[in-house]
Amino acid sequence: MITRYLLLAIFGIAMAHVEGVVVVYLRKALGLIDAETDSAGLLEEVPKRYVKIEMTREVATIVMLVALALLVGENRLDVLMVFLWTFAFWDLFYYLSLYLVIKWPPKLTTMDVLFLIPRPWIAPVWLPIGISTLMIIIIAVFYL
Secondary structure, three states: OHHHHHHHHHHHHHHHHHHHHHHHHHHHHOOOOOOOOOHHHHHHHOOHHHHHHHHHHHHHHHHHHHHHHHHHOOOHHHHHHHHHHHHHHHHHHHHHHHHHHHOOOOOOOOEEEEEOOOOOEEEEOHHHHHHHHHHHHHHHHHOO
């Protein structure tokens, strides 16, 4: 089980980097690359068409994580743990990837748009980083 969860973590980390790079390209294409700016403040500057496209990327990300969990999980609890574990690594390393590539977010209190579905979820980046870290720890201690 440890090997499987290690591989799932590696998958989540790789997926996070791909997502981070996509966001870097999107920000550059839209002229929003300023590392000091909160993403929440940028939302109004992004044309609605691109916000809708971004929402489809978010749905696709969740679909990929659910599909992986359904393929790998051995029962309902395991499917849930696989999803949460992979999601947590993806979310945590997404921010690390952005920071390594464009030095964003500049600080943990920087506001970000966490999800757009069903409406924008806006919070400081420490919140998803903290939740993901806690989720990884809890699953590792109690499930693995």
